[in-house]
Amino acid sequence: MTTSPRALCGGSAPGKTALDGVRVFDGRQLSEPRTVVIDGGVIGTDAAGAQLIEASGAVLLPGLIDAHIHLHGRDTLEQLCAYGVTTGLDMATWPPQLLASLRGVPGLTDIRSAGTPAIGSGGPHAKIPGMAEAAIVLDPEHARRFVAARVAEGADYIKIVVEAPGEGGPDQPTLDALFAAAHAQGMKAVAHAASHGAYALALDAGADVITHIPLGRPLEATEVSRMASEGRVTVPTLTMMEGVAASRGAADDFAAASQSVAALHRAGVPILAGTDANSQPGVPFQVKHGESLHHELELLVDAGLSTAEALRAATSLPARHFGLMDRGAIEPGLRADLVLLDGDPLADIRATRTIRRVWCGGTEYTPA
Ligand SMILES: [Zn+2]
Known part of the structure; x- marks a missing residue:
C-alpha cells in the first residue's frame, strides 16, 4: 500500500483525454469497466479525438x-x-x-x-x-x-x-x-x-x-x-x-x-x-x-x-x-475533478491512498 502519491506524469493544460477500461465509483458501487472522457475542465461524453489513457483495472473516484x-x-x-x-x-x-x-x-x-x-x-x-x-x-x-x-x-x-x-x-x-x-x-x-x-x-x-x-x-x-x-x-x-x-x-x-x-x-x-x-x-x-x-x-x-x-x-x-452542485460525482458536465487509484477502496478504504493520477478541473496534477 503506497502512503504517498506516485510520480504523476503527463501534466498538461485541459484538452481531451479518455480513460479507458476504468471502474467508476457511482456513489454506491463500482461500475463495469468503461471509458470516461475529460473534455476541457469537465466530464465529457464523446471520446472522438481524445488522447487515450489505458486504465484497465484502475478505479476512478470523484475528486x-x-x-x-x-x-x-x-x-x-x-x-x-x-x-x-x-x-x-x-x-x-x-x-x-x-x-x-x-x-x-x-x-x-x-x-x-x-x-x-x-x-x-x-x-x-x-x-x-x-x-x-x-x-x-x-x-x-x-x-x-x-x-x-x-x-x-x-x-x-x-x-x-x-x-x-x-x-x-x-x-x-x-x-x-x-x-x-x-x-x-x-x-x-x-x-x-x-x-x-x-x-x-x-x-x-x-x-x-x-x-x-x-x-x-x-x-x-x-x-x-x-x-x-x-x-x-x-x-x-x-x-x-x-x-x-x-x-x-x-x-x-x-x-x-x-x-x-x-x-x-x-x-x-x-x-x-x-x-x-x-x-x-x-x-x-x-x-x-x-x-x-x-x-x-x-x-x-x-x-x-x-x-x-x-x-x-x-x-x-x-x-x-455546501451547494457545490458542479462536483462530487462523475457525470457528464460536472467538473473533471478525478482521482485514479490502483486499489479498490470499497473492498478496503485504505486503497484511497493508492493514487496513480489526479485531475483538478480537467488539469492533471504534476508536482512542482
Ligand atoms: Zn479548524
Missing part, C-alpha cells in the same frame, strides 16, 4: 472534498492536490488578501472559505498568534456588523467558534445574533464545538453544521436526536480529535468521539469528512493537508460507516450540503 481545512499558502493547495483532495472547505483563513490569492488557481485544489472566524475575546482562539482582530465579536450589534463584513469580503459561509459557558467564547445572545445574521444573509453557519458545553450552545443557537466532536464521553442521546430531527450536519474531524486526545496524554478519551459519530450515523445525520488540516503555530495539534483525509476516511469506517458511506462523506455529501 475528494475535505470539509474542514485551513490555508497557509500555495503549498497548501499543492499538498491537498497531490493526495487527491480537489476541493477544500476552509474554516478560517485571514487576511482576505491571502485568501483571494488562493481562490480559483488553475489546475490546483479549488477552495471555498469562511474567511475570518467569529470568536470570543477570552477563549483559546483569541490566543492563537496572529489571530485577526476583526475576529473578536463582543455583543449582538457587533455580531451583525461582523457578518455583514464577511459577506462584503465574499465569504462562502460563516464560521463561529463556540466555547462552553465561561470559557471565553461569545455569550449566548451574541451567538444567537451571529447565527441569525448569517441566516438573514442567506449564509450557512458552521459552529466550531469541540466540548460538550459548546455543543449544547451551538445546537441552541441554530448552527447548520457543527464541526469537531467532544472527547471523553459520548454526546447525549437528546443531542443526537436533535441533530437528526433538526437537519443538522456534522463534520467531526476525528483526525484532529484523535490528535488532541493524544496531545493531552489522554488517548483513551478518543473512543467517545468515535462512539458519538457512530450514534449520529445510526440516527441518519449527514457526516462529512473533514480533517482540520493546518500548520498553524499555537493550536493543539497540526494535521497534515491531503494525507490526513485518507486517515479520516479510515476513522469514519472504524466508527461504523461502510466504505461507500465514507467515500460519499468526502464526495457527494459535502457537495450537496
Whole structure:
C-alpha cells in the first residue's frame, strides 16, 4: 500500500483525454469497466479525438472534498492536490488578501472559505498568534456588523467558534445574533464545538453544521436526536480529535468521539469528512493537508460507516450540503475533478491512498 502519491506524469493544460477500461465509483458501487472522457475542465461524453489513457483495472473516484481545512499558502493547495483532495472547505483563513490569492488557481485544489472566524475575546482562539482582530465579536450589534463584513469580503459561509459557558467564547445572545445574521444573509453557519458545553450552545443557537466532536464521553442521546430531527450536519474531524486526545496524554478519551459519530450515523445525520488540516503555530495539534483525509476516511469506517458511506462523506455529501452542485460525482458536465487509484477502496478504504493520477478541473496534477 503506497502512503504517498506516485510520480504523476503527463501534466498538461485541459484538452481531451479518455480513460479507458476504468471502474467508476457511482456513489454506491463500482461500475463495469468503461471509458470516461475529460473534455476541457469537465466530464465529457464523446471520446472522438481524445488522447487515450489505458486504465484497465484502475478505479476512478470523484475528486475528494475535505470539509474542514485551513490555508497557509500555495503549498497548501499543492499538498491537498497531490493526495487527491480537489476541493477544500476552509474554516478560517485571514487576511482576505491571502485568501483571494488562493481562490480559483488553475489546475490546483479549488477552495471555498469562511474567511475570518467569529470568536470570543477570552477563549483559546483569541490566543492563537496572529489571530485577526476583526475576529473578536463582543455583543449582538457587533455580531451583525461582523457578518455583514464577511459577506462584503465574499465569504462562502460563516464560521463561529463556540466555547462552553465561561470559557471565553461569545455569550449566548451574541451567538444567537451571529447565527441569525448569517441566516438573514442567506449564509450557512458552521459552529466550531469541540466540548460538550459548546455543543449544547451551538445546537441552541441554530448552527447548520457543527464541526469537531467532544472527547471523553459520548454526546447525549437528546443531542443526537436533535441533530437528526433538526437537519443538522456534522463534520467531526476525528483526525484532529484523535490528535488532541493524544496531545493531552489522554488517548483513551478518543473512543467517545468515535462512539458519538457512530450514534449520529445510526440516527441518519449527514457526516462529512473533514480533517482540520493546518500548520498553524499555537493550536493543539497540526494535521497534515491531503494525507490526513485518507486517515479520516479510515476513522469514519472504524466508527461504523461502510466504505461507500465514507467515500460519499468526502464526495457527494459535502457537495450537496455546501451547494457545490458542479462536483462530487462523475457525470457528464460536472467538473473533471478525478482521482485514479490502483486499489479498490470499497473492498478496503485504505486503497484511497493508492493514487496513480489526479485531475483538478480537467488539469492533471504534476508536482512542482
Ligand atoms: Zn479548524
